[in-house]
Amino acid sequence: MSRFLPKWCPDVPTLLPALSSSCRFLSKKKSPIMIVLTGASCPAFAFSRLGLHGDSDWRKSDCRIVDPHCSRGRWMRFSNGIWFQDRFYALSVEGTLAVVEEDVNSDLLRITKFGKQRAVPDSDLAATRRFRECLVESEGKVVLVFLGSARSMETVDHVEVFRLELKELAWVRARSLGGAALFLGSNTCVSVEGKKLLECKGNCVYFAASGNGGGWGVYDVESGVISSCERDFGGRTDLFQGNTTTLLCKLQRRAD
Template identity: 35%
Template sequence: MGSHKKKTKLVKPQEKVKSFVEPWPNLPKQLLNFIGSQYPDLMQSIVFSGVTKSWRAAPKQCSANTLLPWLEISDKDYYQSKTHQEHNFNISFKPGIYWWCCTNRRPWDNVWTHFHGCSHGSIVAGGKDPANYCLLVPGPRNAGRGIPPWDATIPFKFATLSFNPSNNCKILSVMVLTGCSYPLFVVCPPEYPLKWMKETSSLVDPNCSKRQLMSLTNAIGLKGKFYALSLQGTLAVIEEIESKFQVTKLSRSRAVPSVFSKHFTEYLIESNGEILLIFLISEQSSRKVDKVEVFKLQMDDLSWLKVDNLGDRTLFAGTKCCMSVTASQLGCRSNCVYFNEHTTNTWRLYEMESATIFPCFDYYGCQTKSPAWEEQIVENNFL
């Protein structure tokens, strides 16, 4: 028999993981300048991220009584598999008034390259070590609070705070959503020694046609409670009872857009003491937003009421954050929603009164990536 040479497969050298820097918060530059120079307290109004969901068509064999459609996290909501995303903090505050970086001499204090949550003016940040996180707290000097080491076997999807830490640090709790059923969420209470408390639940999502256990994807903290949305649009109220965090109420109604769509992005935000839910709706393709809807949470029965008028408020929805401002204070148009269309990286304006989407323009009448408006002249300095 003749000898056969075994073919060897050429293995290319392992490529280095590509990294790219993304500015955060990705709000209009003029708004960021305004926050930094005039009203740093507006940072209290920024909440972190939106969750992009896609609709799955109903199987024909399903009965008419089944709660449909089925929702799932869209692929574009995840980081690209071959990239390493870092962030550059995008606000320049007036020196000596508002600081956001830990600059202690310990080497891990000042390398926060990832932001995992923002609420009530504080940011949950992490560095290159996935086990280390820190809570960056606003103050006249560098401020921060350690967070216990994280178990790398548990997904760290999203973080939010239960209350404004500037009022009383003793009531501050950090909640992390895992996107899983077990554990459903993880909480770090403010009591020392700081530790993570894994909370599990056997609750079946009432809006899940497959009768699966609940998984949470979005949340906001307000007045000591957490209000979290499940993957299928069920609202869960989470409270601390006898030193344990647990789900105390579930909504009967489903938090979804009023129109059928292929994709939608949801934002939970507190505005003037209310919890608002913003939907950027893509009816045909995820590359274009066709409709915008705003709902308000009715606290008495946890139902969602569609809002047709925001009054003097203006909402900003970026790809990684959302914010509510008083329009007359900022000088921008009121009763509207500015949103970033991620595929073109340009801002659009949704006018609530006419239910119409318009492009944003700069001072020269050209479509722009950062809308411009006439800033108000502020006579009193509130800093």
């Protein structure tokens, strides 16, 4: 991947990189775009087109827009985001949704829309900020999952799932994920068909827990119950060690 990208400036922080599409789709007409959120306002993000006809340098974009949900009136700073249907949906540290699109006239990425609704958990976790947010595409929808730690920072004991209504740019609580199973790691979030992985259930969120030796937990969306993956898989602790990719490879081998 690095051979397609310009050299990064060491003075600019990096928080989250996101690629618009797979590198196998590299072409003259539509090259994938790598966007990097910095966690700052200036620049708020940098981007570069990949491929032979890509950019020779990173293009940086500032955001001097006051975050409507910031009580201190600070400029927006983005902490998370996801590409979906040629647009990048970015979440600010205060839970404001911004839509980033390509300007066909200037060939730049610009913020074009904002969601009015704040993306935060419905529970008291919003005030304590003892939660982390995960964005993932699942069954043609953008899904936002909050993993909260109400009692201990070492254990996830509260999960909330929302889907994005694109027309209204509003977050709606998801009562079902259908047959999908979400796997949320520390750096990677993936949606798969639950029935394709042996013993995995659809309509569930599997997440990497910070405690318990780095194991995994599972949240059943229908019942609202959180349990240990090791317990559900007959005490197989060896299965649930490692990152998201490692876990999915192990489960796929069991299914085969």
